[in-house]
Structures are given as C-alpha cells and as structure tokens.
Amino acid sequence: MPWRKPQPTLSDSDFQRFRLLILERTGLMFDHKRRAAVAQALTEGAHQVGDPSLERYFNLLSASPTDGPIWEPLISTLTVNESYFFRDAEQIEVLRRCLLPDVIARRQSQRRLRLWSAGCAGGEEPYTLAILLHQLIPDLERWDALILATDIDRQALQRAERAAYRDWSFRNTSAAIRQSYFNDNGDCLELHSHLRRLVKFAYLNLAEDAYPTPSDPLLSGLDLILCRNVTIYLPEPVIHAIAGRFYQSLASGGWLMVGASETNDQRYHPFQAVNLRGITVYQKAGKMAEIPGRTVRPVRPPLEEATKETGEAKREAPGRGDLPNTAPPSSPPMIPKVVPPNAAALYREGEDWLRQRRLADARRCFEACLSQEPGHSAACQQLARLEANAGRLAEARRWVEQALEREPLRVESHYLLALIKQEQGEIEPAAAQFRKVIYLEPGFILAHVHLGDLYQKLGQSAAAARHRAQAVGLGGRLPSDTLLPGSDDLTVGHVLALLRNTPGY
Ligand SMILES: C[S@@+](CC[C@H](N)C(=O)[O-])C[C@H]1O[C@@H](n2cnc3c(N)ncnc32)[C@H](O)[C@@H]1O
Numbered sequence: 001m002p003w004r005k006p007q008p009t010l011s012d013s014d015f016q017r018f019r020l021l022i023l024e025r026t027g028l029m030f031d032h033k034r035r036a037a038v039a040q041a042l043t044e045g046a047h048q049v050g051d052p053s054l055e056r057y058f059n060l061l062s063a064s065p066t067d068g069p070i071w072e073p074l075i076s077t078l079t080v081n082e083s084y085f086f087r088d089a090e091q092i093e094v095l096r097r098c099l100l101p102d103v104i105a106r107r108q109s110q111r112r113l114r115l116w117s118a119g120c121a122g123g124e125e126p127y128t129l130a131i132l133l134h135q136l137i138p139d140l141e142r143w144d145a146l147i148l149a150t151d152i153d154r155q156a157l158q159r160a161e162r163a164a165y166r167d168w169s170f171r172n173t174s175a176a177i178r179q180s181y182f183n184d185n186g187d188c189l190e191l192h193s194h195l196r197r198l199v200k201f202a203y204l205n206l207a208e209d210a211y212p213t214p215s216d217p218l219l220s221g222l223d224l225i226l227c228r229n230v231t232i233y234l235p236e237p238v239i240h241a242i243a244g245r246f247y248q249s250l251a252s253g254g255w256l257m258v259g260a261s262e263t264n265d266q267r268y269h270p271f272q273a274v275n276l277r278g279i280t281v282y283q284k285a286g287k288m289a290e291i292p293g294r295t296v297r298p299v300r301p302p303l304e305e306a307t308k309e310t311g312e313a314k315r316e317a318p319g320r321g322d323l324p325n326t327a328p329p330s331s332p333p334m335i336p337k338v339v340p341p342n343a344a345a346l347y348r349e350g351e352d353w354l355r356q357r358r359l360a361d362a363r364r365c366f367e368a369c370l371s372q373e374p375g376h377s378a379a380c381q382q383l384a385r386l387e388a389n390a391g392r393l394a395e396a397r398r399w400v401e402q403a404l405e406r407e408p409l410r411v412e413s414h415y416l417l418a419l420i421k422q423e424q425g426e427i428e429p430a431a432a433q434f435r436k437v438i439y440l441e442p443g444f445i446l447a448h449v450h451l452g453d454l455y456q457k458l459g460q461s462a463a464a465a466r467h468r469a470q471a472v473g474l475g476g477r478l479p480s481d482t483l484l485p486g487s488d489d490l491t492v493g494h495v496l497a498l499l500r501n502t503p504g505y
Contacts, residue, residue: 009039010035010038010039010042010054014042014054014058015032015035015038015039017058018038018042018054018058019038021058021061021062022038022074022078023235025066025071025205025207025208026066026075026078026152026205026207026208027205027206027207027208027233027234027235027238028078028079028207028233028234029233029234029235030078031357033357037078038078040077041074041077041078042054042057042074044073044077045057045073045074045077048073049070061074066205066208067203067205072154072155073155075152075153075154076153076154076155076156079151079152079153079156079233080233080481080483081121081122081151081153081156081481082121082229082481082482082483083120083121083122083123083124083125083169083229084124084168084169084170084171084172084173085124085127085128085131085165085169085170085172085173085177086128086172086173086177087124087125087128087172087228087229088228088259088260089172090260090277090278090279091228091257091260091279092128092132093277094257094276094277094279094281095129095132095257096132096135096136097277098276098277099224099255099257099276099281100132100133100136100224101136102255103115103223103224103254103255104136104137106223106253107223110144111142111143111144112143112144112145113133113143113144113145113146113223114146114148114218114221114222114223114251115129115145115146115147115148115222115223115224115225115226116147116148116149116150116219116222116224116225116226116249117129117147117148117149117150117226117227118150118204118206118225118226118227118230118246119150119151119152119206119227119228119229119230120149120150120151120156120157120160120201121151121153121156121160122156122159122160122165122169122479123149123159123160123161123163123199123201124165124169125149125226125228126147126148126149126160126199126201127163127191127195127196127199129147129199129226130147130191130195130196130198130199131177131181131195133145133147133198134181134195141194145198146198146200146218147198147199147200148199148200148202148218148219149199149200149201149202150201150202150203150204150206151201151203151204152203152204152205152206152207154203157201157202157203160201161201163190163191163196164185164188164189164190164191165182165188165189165190165191166187166188166189166477166478166479168478168479168482169479170189181195200218202218206227206230206234206238206242207234207238207241207242211245211249212245212248212249219249220248220249221250221251222249222250222251222254223250223251223254223255224254224255224256224257225246225249225250225254225255225256225257226257227242227246227256227257227258227259228257228258228259228262229259229262230259230262231258231259231262232259232261232262232355232356236267239267240267243256243267243268243269243271247270247271247284250284251284252284252285253283253284253285254283254284255281255282255283255284256268256271256281256282256283256284257281257282258282260279260352261351261352261355261356263280265280268282270285271283271284271285272284272285342372343369343370343372343373343376343379346365346366346368346369346372347365347366347369347376347378347379347382349365350362350363350364350365350366350369350379350382351382353365354382359386362382362386363383363386366379366382366383366386367379367383370383375406376406377402377403377404377406377407377410377413378403380399380400380402380403380406381399381400381403381410381412381413381416383399384396384397384399384400384403384413384416385416387399388400388416388419388420393420393423393424396416396420397417397420397424400413400416400417400420401417404417409440411437411440411441411444412485412486414433414436414437414440415434415437415444415446415447415486416486417433418430418433418434418436418437418447418450419450421433422450422454427454427457427458428458430450430454431451431454431455431458434447434450434451434454435451438451443474444485444486445471445474445475445484445492445495446471446484446485446486446487446490446495447486448467448468448470448471448474449467449468449471449495449499451463451464451467452464452465452466452467452468452471455467468499471495471499472496472499472500475492475495475496475499476496478492479492480492480493480496481493
C-alpha cells in the first residue's frame, strides 16, 4: 500500500503495445502491477521528445535504434539502478576467498585478467571488484587487469564514470575501506584514480546485442562474469539466451556469479553449478581448481532440450544453437542430504519469491516459516504487507500487530500499521502512528510525507509544511534513484518531484 501519487493513465491497448515494444528492445518485462510506473515513464519520455502524443511517441520509438538518444531517457526511467559497494556479503566472501584467488592463480604466468560486470548500474559493483583485486594482488600495477563494466542505461554509466558516491552506496562498506580507497571531497566520496583506471565502462544491451563477436576481444576469454540482480527484471527466454552468450564469453574454467535469488540450474546449462561456502556459482567446464569446501553438480538442461533432441523447442531456443557441446562432467553429481529447511531458510526463500513477484509462493514460504517459528516477526510483517497490498486490511492489521507484539520497535511495522489506519479512515491514530515511526527513525522520508498529508487534512498547515520540508531536506541528501524504504518502487526523485508540485508547498 504505497504512497498514492496522481497517475497518468494508459489505455489497455497502449499498455500492451508499449510493453511489447519495450520487451522486444530491452528484455525488460512489465506486468500489470507496474503499469502506473510505465505510464509515468512514457508520459515523461513523450514530454522529453517535445511531443505529448503517445501515438507519435510509439512510432518514434519503433523507428529509432535502442542505443540512440530517443530511447535513452525512457530506459533510464524504467531501469532500476539500485546498487552499493560490497553488495551481498556472502557472495563477496566467495569472490574474495575462492573465485578471485582461483583466477589469479590460473593467470599468474600471463599476469592478465579479464573480468566483466554485466548490468553494472552506477559502478559500485565493478569498483568493488577493483578494490578486491587491489587487496589480493600485491603487484597489481604489473598486471594487465581489466574490469569491463556494461549497462543498458547510459545515464547510470555516466554516473559510474564519475566514481563519486554518497553515503547510501556505502551501507555495506567498512570505514576502513572508505578511508583507504576514497577521497572525501565534502559532498561525496571519490574512488582513487589508480582503481578507476582498472574499469572500462561501455553501453551494452544484454537482451539485444550479438556478443561476443570474434572482432571484440574485450568480450572473449573472460575469467569471471558478475551479472547480479539484473535478470530479475527479464523474461526467462531472454535470460536463457544471455546465459548462453556468457558461456561463450568465458575462458574455459571461467566463472559466472549471478544474484543470490537468480540461481537456477536449468537456465545455466551447460555450466557446472558449484557450491562454495553455501553460495551457488557457475563454471564453464575446464580444468577445475582445488577450492576447499567445493561441491560440484552438473546443471541439468532445460526440460525441452533434455526430452526433445531435435524438436522445434531446441531449434528455437534463442541464442543456444551455437553453444559448444560440452561433455558431461566426470565427477558424479552430489546426492544432497535431505534436511527440512529451517525457518531462516524458508524466510529467505520467501524473500526471493517476492523479488520475482511470485506472491503466492512467497506467502507459502512465510507461512511455512511461521509454522516452524511462530514468533518470526519478519515473516508476520511480510504477510501483513502481502495482505495490505491485496486490500485485505483487517488481515494485514492482525499480522502487523503480531509482528509488533514480538518486536515492538520494528519501524517498518509501525509504518505499515500507520498506513493501514490511514486507509481505514482513522486519521488521528494514523498521525500518532507516523509520529512513532519518526521518533524511532527520524530520517524515514515517507513517514514525513504522509504526516504532511494528514496534518493538511486536519487543517494544520504549518505542521504539514514542516514535515514536507523535512522530507525534501532528507531526500535532497540522497541520490534521486534511491529506492525509499516503505515503498516497492518509489524513488527519492519521484517523491521530491511530487512534493514540489504539491500546492502550498
Ligand atoms: C539492480 S541493478 C544491479 C546492479 C549491480 N549488478 C548490483 O547487483 O548491485 C540492475 C541493472 O541492470 C541493468 N539492466 C537491465 N536490463 C538490462 C539489459 N537488457 N542490458 C543491460 N543492462 C540491463 C539496469 O540498467 C540496472 O543498472
């Protein structure tokens, strides 16, 4: 139940044809839940090309290349560039302790490394790789090391080139790293130039481009590809095709790491899935390094390929026809010991389903989590959100109150309860609840926004203006594409634009 903003409208037929066009060109898939976001982006995009007619905007987009200036602002609005340094501590440890030491050992004699961050957003991920290389290779300046970083969003690439970051990008980074590798210029932190030089940024549309090409040595013989938190926005056939191209781009024995919620063995055939310290990564068959704790399982081919040797499904699978035919791995598959998942694992699985917007699966996991651990307040909170988003406010309220019973200082539960009360018309109690949120977390931007609205309703204009000004002040310190806690897809930029258009602000 997010903050309600005035939405531009989009007819059913416009939504269908625009989303098909966007899907064909970028691989980005938008379901009905994101219709309002698409409508907003199209309205802005049409405005930017100087003609508000959606009809003519559609024709213009259809006739323009995806990598050109007509598509650029639209892609920039539609993509989610959320990223931060050292994202996902467990995966970073696998990179630091297993994958990078492995590729460094293999390349010791040539002193040549080629890494690729595909879907690099604002650059935090490739620069994290640069810092890790600096920590792991004492004579790095004598190596020919290159980290290629690509994205479909040119505006994100421009930000990445600047290598200047605000606090929010360091939410998982120690003070020691900030001090050792960044200059503080007062407003933001700038990465040291010797590390910036390791990274080369380029536009690349993973869904569209025919890479690797023999003429592009940058995208072949690679040692490691990171493609994390990118494919959650792409449809399955596109992901499958991308996986095939990654396979071709890697040197034998090279590694692919995808986001923790994106691992799926069928998609990544013919890679070998390897478990390192509890994290699944994929390896192109080749000479295997000895990494302690490593377990290997072959990736099964997708069902249609396994069962239909020569059928249409195999021939039509995009991007797969030219894949090398790898022999099955010599080591037998590990037979996993079956143990019932614990509450924490069920909760994480529920979160993964949520990221993929598979709400029924998410609900099943959170309920199973609660049956294992009845007091799991985060699971209660998730069920409350699911109910609230489905409009079942009474159920949502019961769940959120249970969450608060277990964890009385849980800010997001207070926030959700405040939204529910507001929705149920309990204006004063809702305002009191939002005040609790702000008491617990003074920087909670959306609580200030809502409190501003409620005070306005109550006729208290001065208090309303004060909270809106606080929201603007807090938002002004964050990058505009920062996703706001308490919302699913609302960014700081959206809220600031809305507040500035609020009468009386
Ligand atoms: C959520 S960010 C992930 C950033 C980084 N990999 C991380 O995990 O922190 C996803 C990025 O994928 C990019 N992206 C989405 N579709 C793409 C495509 N078809 N080709 C290239 N990049 C794409 C988006 O522009 C966005 O910057």
